[in-house]
Amino acid sequence: MFKLISQRVALGLLTLLLASALIFLGVEALPGDLASKLLANNATPENLAALRLELGLDRPMLVRYWEWLSHMLQGDFGASLSNKRAIIGDLGPRALNTFFLAGYAAVIAVPLAVALGIIAAIRQGGIFDRLVNVVTLFSISVPEFFIGYVLVMLLAVKIRLFPVLSNVTPDTDFMQRLYLTFLPMATMVMVVVAHMMRMTRASVLAVMASPYIEMAILKGLPKWRIVVQHALPNALAPILNVVALNLAYLIVGVVVVEVVFVYPGMGQWIVDSVSKKDLPVVQACGMIFAAVFITLNILADVLAIISNPRLRHPR
Amino acid sequence: MNDNRPKQTDRQVLRVDNLRIEVKTDAGPGPVLVDDVSFTLCKGEVLGLIGESGAGKSTIGLASMVYTRSGCYITGGKIVFLDNDLRELNSDQRRNTRGVKIAYIAQSAAASFNPALTIYEQVCEVAVRHGLMNFADAKREAIKLFRELELPNPDTFGDRYPHQVSGGQLQRAMAAMAMVAKPDLLIFDEPTTALDVTTQVEVLASFRKLIREHGTAALYITHDLAVVAQIADRIMVLRHGKMVELGDATQILQHPTQEYTQKLVAERVAASTHEFVESDESGEALLKIDRVSASYRTLVKVINGVTLDIRRGDTVAVVGESGSGKSTLARILVGLLPREEGDIRFAGESLPPRLKDRSKDQLRRIQMIYQMPDVALNPQQTLLEIIGRPVSFYFNKSGDQVRQRVTELLRQIDLPESFITRRPGELSGGQKQRVSIARALAAEPELIICDEVTSALDPLVAEEILRLLKRLQDELGVAYMFITHDLGTVKRIANKVAVMLKGQLVAFGPTPKVFAPPFHPYTELLLSSVPEMRADWLDEVLAKRRQLV
Numbered sequence: 085m086f087k088l089i090s091q092r093v094a095l096g097l098l099t100l101l102l103a104s105a106l107i108f109l110g111v112e113a114l115p116g117d118l119a120s121k122l123l124a125n126n127a128t129p130e131n132l133a134a135l136r137l138e139l140g141l142d143r144p145m146l147v148r149y150w151e152w153l154s155h156m157l158q159g160d161f162g163a164s165l166s167n168k169r170a171i172i173g174d175l176g177p178r179a180l181n182t183f184f185l186a187g188y189a190a191v192i193a194v195p196l197a198v199a200l201g202i203i204a205a206i207r208q209g210g211i212f213d214r215l216v217n218v219v220t221l222f223s224i225s226v227p228e229f230f231i232g233y234v235l236v237m238l239l240a241v242k243i244r245l246f247p248v249l250s251n252v253t254p255d256t257d258f259m260q261r262l263y264l265t266f267l268p269m270a271t272m273v274m275v276v277v278a279h280m281m282r283m284t285r286a287s288v289l290a291v292m293a294s295p296y297i298e299m300a301i302l303k304g305l306p307k308w309r310i311v312v313q314h315a316l317p318n319a320l321a322p323i324l325n326v327v328a329l330n331l332a333y334l335i336v337g338v339v340v341v342e343v344v345f346v347y348p349g350m351g352q353w354i355v356d357s358v359s360k361k362d363l364p365v366v367q368a369c370g371m372i373f374a375a376v377f378i379t380l381n382i383l384a385d386v387l388a389i390i391s392n393p394r395l396r397h398p399r
Numbered sequence: 400m401n402d403n404r405p406k407q408t409d410r411q412v413l414r415v416d417n418l419r420i421e422v423k424t425d426a427g428p429g430p431v432l433v434d435d436v437s438f439t440l441c442k443g444e445v446l447g448l449i450g451e452s453g454a455g456k457s458t459i460g461l462a463s464m465v466y467t468r469s470g471c472y473i474t475g476g477k478i479v480f481l482d483n484d485l486r487e488l489n490s491d492q493r494r495n496t497r498g499v500k501i502a503y504i505a506q507s508a509a510a511s512f513n514p515a516l517t518i519y520e521q522v523c524e525v526a527v528r529h530g531l532m533n534f535a536d537a538k539r540e541a542i543k544l545f546r547e548l549e550l551p552n553p554d555t556f557g558d559r560y561p562h563q564v565s566g567g568q569l570q571r572a573m574a575a576m577a578m579v580a581k582p583d584l585l586i587f588d589e590p591t592t593a594l595d596v597t598t599q600v601e602v603l604a605s606f607r608k609l610i611r612e613h614g615t616a617a618l619y620i621t622h623d624l625a626v627v628a629q630i631a632d633r634i635m636v637l638r639h640g641k642m643v644e645l646g647d648a649t650q651i652l653q654h655p656t657q658e659y660t661q662k663l664v665a666e667r668v669a670a671s672t673h674e675f676v677e678s679d680e681s682g683e684a685l686l687k688i689d690r691v692s693a694s695y696r697t698l699v700k701v702i703n704g705v706t707l708d709i710r711r712g713d714t715v716a717v718v719g720e721s722g723s724g725k726s727t728l729a730r731i732l733v734g735l736l737p738r739e740e741g742d743i744r745f746a747g748e749s750l751p752p753r754l755k756d757r758s759k760d761q762l763r764r765i766q767m768i769y770q771m772p773d774v775a776l777n778p779q780q781t782l783l784e785i786i787g788r789p790v791s792f793y794f795n796k797s798g799d800q801v802r803q804r805v806t807e808l809l810r811q812i813d814l815p816e817s818f819i820t821r822r823p824g825e826l827s828g829g830q831k832q833r834v835s836i837a838r839a840l841a842a843e844p845e846l847i848i849c850d851e852v853t854s855a856l857d858p859l860v861a862e863e864i865l866r867l868l869k870r871l872q873d874e875l876g877v878a879y880m881f882i883t884h885d886l887g888t889v890k891r892i893a894n895k896v897a898v899m900l901k902g903q904l905v906a907f908g909p910t911p912k913v914f915a916p917p918f919h920p921y922t923e924l925l926l927s928s929v930p931e932m933r934a935d936w937l938d939e940v941l942a943k944r945r946q947l948v
Contacts, residue, residue, distance in 0.1 A: 294510070295505060295507065295510040295511045296510065296511050296512055296513040296514075298468075298505075298511075299503070299505060299511040299512075299513075300513070301466065301497070302461075302464060302466060302497050302498060302502075302503040303497060303498035303502075303524060303525045303528075303576075304493075304494045304495060304496065304497035304498035304499060304525065304528075304529060305494075305498075305524070305528055306494065306528075309528065313516075314513050314515075314516070317513075317515035317516070318513070318514065318515050391515075393514055393515050393560050393562070394514065394560075394562050397559075397560050397562075397563060
């Protein structure tokens with residue numbers, strides 16, 4: 085089992101390395117280099133050449149990639165083009181905001197989704213099951229910005245329960261934060277719950293067809309115990325995977341939601357930076373997103389391996 | 400005891416009256432699975448339910464617990480357990496009968512134990528969840544049962560997970576799981592069918608001891624007459640959901656009155672008393688396996704130094720328990736698993752170890768037929784496509800020629816020409832296996848490897864398939880390598896036999912020689928483990944083994 089887990093971790097690191105190369109190459113492939121963007125209208129050939137020399141852009145790509153990567157490993161993401169400040173200084177609070185929102189949504193969405201999925205599986209074909217299926221199908225099909233605006237219209241404009249904008253500052257206290265970010269959280273919960281709930285239901289039902297479930301029925305166990313104790317542990321691996329995918333989505337996919345609610349997180353920042361052509365920031369955010377995505381997926385793989393009794397207790 | 404009541408009803412545990420079970424689909428009523436079946440079962444009595452697949456045995460067994468599989472419904476009759484009609488109970492009352500008063504022992508313990516829970520958790524569950532005992536008491540009871548069932552290390556056996564113990568042990572653990580709440584009735588549903596013969600003897604003996612010592616009534620479902628002879632007091636023969644015959648075990652097995660039962664019994668007797676096939680040494684050498692070894696990625700050899708040869712027209716049976724390397728040997732022959740040592744010569748030339756290094760002609764000359772035609776035949780293809788594929792692949796025939804050849808092959812395997820447009824789903828199990836045979840024949844091979852080709856079939860159908868294979872051999876002169884765990888089949892069809900144990904060949908030679916003294920000890924163990932229809936067979940075997948120990 086240790087071998088399997090270390091394999092996964094090694095594969096994850098390799099994936100992260102590939103992702104960094106892709107991000108680097110993607111920015112390289114854009115027309116015009118850093119120097120021409122910095123100088124913008126002052127870009128005389130002499131100025132350009134001088135700045136390139138200063139920035140080291142004349143050196144081979146591989147050398148620059150290595151420099152970028154090794155600096156990043158030491159926590160140095162370079163400087164922003166727009167305000168010339170070190171990226172790491174702005175990244176910290178914004179990443180925290182994003183993680184806070186994602187965590188807030190996850191704490192509500194994951195238990196809710198798993199519980200709904202289990203209840204739907206127990207009442208397979210019943211009214212509850214059908215209702216939940218229709219509602220979740222709807223929330224999957226509708227884009228998140230639309231859900232966001234509908235929630236704003238209903239809960240912030242019609243009934244003035246929550247603020248339209250989620251303006252948080254580093255001094256906002258915890259309870260206030262929970263209140264201010266309620267609507268973006270609710271939007272994200274609606275987007276991810278559907279996916280996780282359907283997967284939970286489907287994998288529990290798949291296990292329910294096994295002979296050991298028939299055996300549990302013939303032992304006279306109540307339905308909920310059969311589902312929770314006999315089916316769920318064997319359905320965990322696919323559920324863990326879809327949960328990890330959705331947690332990753334909560335962090336990486338928040339871009340649009342953060343913009344809708346003008347929430348000062350990484351998503352909003354990356355959108356800003358793209359429009360300002362602030363490439364170092366885009367690269368830094370891209371790397372953080374990639375790292376989060378890969379880490380969560382490895383975590384799911386590792387948990388799935390641990391949840392398999394054959395691997396946990398070898399013969 | 401209340402003497403005012405008639406003794407018969409006093410001891411009665413289960414009475415089933417005119418039971419009817421039907422399939423109902425969205426499209427309307429489906430086939431009737433059980434039709435007008437009645438029987439009674441008294442305390443301490445074992446009733447054997449005998450029949451081929453589709454006879455409704457398991458459906459009746461499950462119905463005794465008022466449980467039906469998805470899509471099936473009990474539409475008529477009474478199921479009276481002790482004094483209550485189970486059909487009139489509400490779902491909570493039914494739940495409190497299941498596991499507590501009536502317990503079920505399934506065919507495959509490996510599938511019926513939850514892989515995520517320990518054996519204790521599952522064995523004790525019934526008693527604990529129904530509030531009969533606390534976990535500590537249930538555990539003590541479980542350990543007592545493990546000891547009665549002669550499981551190794553009974554005190555710690557339950558701490559293990561199902562995958563950590565052997566199939567035979569798990570099957571006995573399932574009996575412990577059924578007995579822990581001290582039920583009045585046990586339903587055994589083919590509980591030894593998935594086991595090796597040598598293991599079957601021990602498990603069967605444990606079950607019988609358990610039933611006798613606890614005085615529990617039992618329904619014993621099986622397709623094997625010899626197994627039921629060891630354990631049942633009375634036998635009910637079923638066919639297509641209807642009762643054929645119900646009577647005393649000795650009467651059914653020795654003097655069956657119904658024609659169908661007579662046929663079943665005659666088939667079983669023929670299987671055990673069949674004369675050996677005479678060994679013919681005249682054929683020229685076809686296949687020579689010379690000190691072949693192989694392993695699956697690990698250092699442990701799954702096949703270790705096996706040497707045997709097959710002549711043209713030979714039928715060489717390869718026998719042994721599961722895990723002995725029988726199927727692996729076949730995989731090495733066809734090149735699916737490359738051999739690591741030794742040589743395989745076919746008609747004089749050495750075959751490359753790997754499948755992909757072999758020429759088309761080398762591939763053509765060795766064909767394979769599998770145990771499960773359902774898995775081996777593509778359900779989306781018609782018989783023309785299935786059987787025609789090797790014809791066009793190996794012989795580059797045109798469409799018309801392929802069709803002509805497929806028609807000819809269908810005739811050879813006794814299927815009507817009109818089947819050419821059918822798909823596997825429209826055929827019975829036996830017909831599907833015939834199609835597998837035709838597909839192998841289409842390549843015009845010199846050797847056909849038959850991997851347990853009759854073990855998924857009912858005895859009467861299996862018998863027909865064996866006869867077909869024999870006839871094809873007489874007509875075409877093809878050699879068979881016949882992998883099987885059924886020694887009855889071996890006697891009937893094979894002129895040579897190879898006995899395998901843990902990847903090694905322990906005996907090889909003409910069948911009459913290998914199966915006659917002086918035996919290799921393992922051959923003797925195998926032979927003595929094959930159940931016979933005499934009711935005292937199990938006692939004899941057990942007595943003999945005790946002497947040896």
